[in-house]
């Protein structure tokens with residue numbers, strides 16, 4: 001059901017919000033628990049849709065899952081893991097991308113896996129060819145089924161050499177989760193090394209895995225016989241932290257983000273300061289604020305870690321509509337992440353999209369007809385409007401735009417935002433936002 005939020009803009013956000021664990025880590029650690037022969041405990045877990053979907057999928061496979069929402073503690077006991085009824089798994093169809101990561105662990109534990117058709121944000125084609133190629137290299141066979149795919153390995157899964165055509169986060173996780181108890185050594189080249197990946201490696205190492213990350217982003221995994229359960233506190237959500245930072249900047253306010261970690265956000269913090277934002281790092285997190293004066297336009301390019309995270313881009317674009325001059329954004333990770341700018345232009349922004357690579361180097365999308373570069377001319381006065389949320393990060397960007405705009409906005413489809421931002425309406429109210437949830 002699409003929920004609508006009425007927002008009265010023009011008020012600076014002031015106050016404190018508390019960050020919890022990273023959306024793009026916790027669900028992967030939950031999948032990793034299947035590999036253990038005892039219970040796992042994950043802390044700092046946010047109450048978001050991905051956690052719900054993965055919990056449901058784990059329970060459908062016979063795992064015991066309990067989640068204390070107040071404490072943010074999730075316990076998983078995979079002892080009675082078993083093959084589910086396909087019809088039950090179908091109910092999870094189309095609601096998340098995480099199920100694809102169940103492949104390796106389920107084939108190891110049950111000899112086969114059935115993965116429903118995936119969901120996830122519509123910001124590009126979101127193929128899984130790297131994942132399937134990686135699984136085949138381990139010795140898995142893949143059958144297309146009506147609502148998904150069946151993966152099995154008659155001769156088991158064996159260590160192999162995998163080179164990723166692109167440092168895909170998901171394909172790196174797929175390889176890590178399959179290689180840990182595969183028979184032999186696996187070498188993964190051109191791997192992703194995002195902080196969320198490194199925290200997944202921390203979890204797997206706690207479980208008994210042997211994984212080394214080399215300076216050239218080559219990851220070597222020595223397969224071991226078995227793994228045990230883990231206890232782990234998730235790293236904080238750097239994508240959510242940057243979203244609140246832009247909410248503070250675009251509304252001329254000041255927001256203390258408890259739990260934000262400077263070392264995961266270095267690149268973002270540099271850009272935030274260069275456009276005229278400011279921040280204080282303290283023992284409890286990071287306080288982001290608008291120090292006064294004009295915001296400055298800037299050229300930025302998204303990239304894999306330690307580059308500018310693509311999930312930071314959409315909220316930053318809203319801040320750039322308030323910056324003096326022309327800002328240029330070259331999105332090199334997803335081919336279709338600028339669809340959300342139409343609604344911003346409807347609110348008074350001046351954003352033009354281009355097929356050309358407007359950045360330091362041509363990317364995979366050059367000459368492929370994707371409008372993956374944007375030029376933002378500012379500052380522009382934003383006026384309230386009726387807008388529909390297309391994806392998670394764009395959705396939060398619309399909230400920022402509506403908060404910064406003059407007048408009233410009706411933002412529909414805000415339930416999509418709940419996928420990644422726990423209790424965001426309460427957080428907005430605590431920061432003084434003038435909002436009303438319309439059923």
Ligand code: EPZ
Pocket residue numbers: 023024025097098121124125126127128129130131132166167168169170171192194239310311333334335392393420
């Ligand atoms: C993860 O997506 C995150 N999602 C994304 O966050 C994040 O933007 C992305 O990594 C990059 O950091 C989760 O972790 C749940 P990829 P993932 O595989 O793993 C292409 C958010 O808003 N590709 O690194 O799906 C793909 O099309 C979300 O929190 C293939 O071509 O990202 C894309 O162009 C959005 N074939 C590029 O690689 C494949 O088999 C990066 O994708 C896999 C990927």
